[in-house]
Amino acid sequence: MAVEIAYELPYTQWNWRIGVYIAMIGIASGAYLMGYLADVRSWRLGEREHGRIAKYGYLVGLAGLAIGPPVLLSHLATPFRAMMIPLTMTNLGSWMALGAYMLMFFGLGTFIMFVWVAFGRERPHGTTTPDADEAVAADGGRDVASDGGSESGPAQAATGGDTAGGIRRVFNRIGLLGAVDTVADRTRPTETVRLGIGALFGLFAAGVLIYSAMAYGSGPTERVALWDPTFLVPVQIFGGLAAGLTVAVGLAALERGRAGRAIQQYALVAAGLLAATLVAVLATVVLLPEQVPAAEPAVDTLLSTQATLFVGGAVVAGLVVPIVLLLGGVFGQRREAISPTGTAAALVAAGALVIVGKVALALAYLLAAEFTPMPLPM
Numbered sequence: 001m002a003v004e005i006a007y008e009l010p011y012t013q014w015n016w017r018i019g020v021y022i023a024m025i026g027i028a029s030g031a032y033l034m035g036y037l038a039d040v041r042s043w044r045l046g047e048r049e050h051g052r053i054a055k056y057g058y059l060v061g062l063a064g065l066a067i068g069p070p071v072l073l074s075h076l077a078t079p080f081r082a083m084m085i086p087l088t089m090t091n092l093g094s095w096m097a098l099g100a101y102m103l104m105f106f107g108l109g110t111f112i113m114f115v116w117v118a119f120g121r122e123r124p125h126g127t128t129t130p131d132a133d134e135a136v137a138a139d140g141g142r143d144v145a146s147d148g149g150s151e152s153g154p155a156q157a158a159t160g161g162d163t164a165g166g167i168r169r170v171f172n173r174i175g176l177l178g179a180v181d182t183v184a185d186r187t188r189p190t191e192t193v194r195l196g197i198g199a200l201f202g203l204f205a206a207g208v209l210i211y212s213a214m215a216y217g218s219g220p221t222e223r224v225a226l227w228d229p230t231f232l233v234p235v236q237i238f239g240g241l242a243a244g245l246t247v248a249v250g251l252a253a254l255e256r257g258r259a260g261r262a263i264q265q266y267a268l269v270a271a272g273l274l275a276a277t278l279v280a281v282l283a284t285v286v287l288l289p290e291q292v293p294a295a296e297p298a299v300d301t302l303l304s305t306q307a308t309l310f311v312g313g314a315v316v317a318g319l320v321v322p323i324v325l326l327l328g329g330v331f332g333q334r335r336e337a338i339s340p341t342g343t344a345a346a347l348v349a350a351g352a353l354v355i356v357g358k359v360a361l362a363l364a365y366l367l368a369a370e371f372t373p374m375p376l377p378m
Helices: 016-045 048-074 079-083 095-118 154-159 166-173 177-187 191-214 229-256 261-291 293-303 307-334 340-367
Strands: 002-005 374-377
Touching: 016 048, 016 095, 016 191, 016 229, 016 261, 016 340, 048 095, 048 229, 048 261, 095 177, 095 191, 166 177, 191 229, 229 261, 229 307, 229 340, 261 293, 261 307, 261 340, 293 307, 293 340, 307 340
Parallel strands: none
Antiparallel strands: 002 374
């Protein structure tokens, strides 16, 4: 005898914390992967601007991991027991166990790569030749005033480069910059080895990006038609890469107060990834009900009951508007219709909006989900 257990309210326990967790680990993994690509380009081209994207890509990865998993743990009755899953649960057929392993190694790698890039007197990208778009003085030399002061002044000499902005300024003010710089320099390997290590941790970042889709619970049971992996995985992959890069671009523009040529290029790449995410989301709405008829009620819920969250928050505010801001800011500056500071403001706004949109999309997918009955033997 079998009894069907129906779930009329499947997410009385899965609340907003699950949505934030899924969104944050997607952004974190996407930011790491795009930051690593910028890291490699900076090493090959010798242009510091790419290194800024790398630094903030790793930083966004750390921030996402600092927010997402703790929010998830706060949802559980025994959070400390859940933290021990990598040590106590070895079921490699479970995405919960796989995700825990990947998050652990990904977090370690993100921290190491960030410290090696952002700190040290001999840090990568910190003392390379100025970018092509850096300010130039009237005599053809570098305009050091735009970089915070004398190029050979005591602050520059003591720290091996810029202390004028970003994370290093914070550590400098609290008196830890010298110590962290020393640790970074003594532990950092050669560039080829460092990038090789970064590629290894990139595998875990890619795994976390895929896990950000499988964390919904689609798995082998396929009890939630809306979470069909064929449609959900592309949404999460493109969305994570797009959001991570957009936030990194926004932070790099915020630090400099303007967007140089390299930052503009990454902004265009981010716009392209956001457009790909938009296509994947629209494909879900249009094609999923045809391919999986059981998903039609959930898609209808997205477009009706959850329309404010899904259409307004995820699609318009989280995808369409950031695309417009990124393209408008870049091409507006190139046509001299927008000031450099205006472009930087547009990129920062785009970075903030994609975070809102990513969380809104995750929540909408959770709230619109429709469970199919699960037969249990009696």
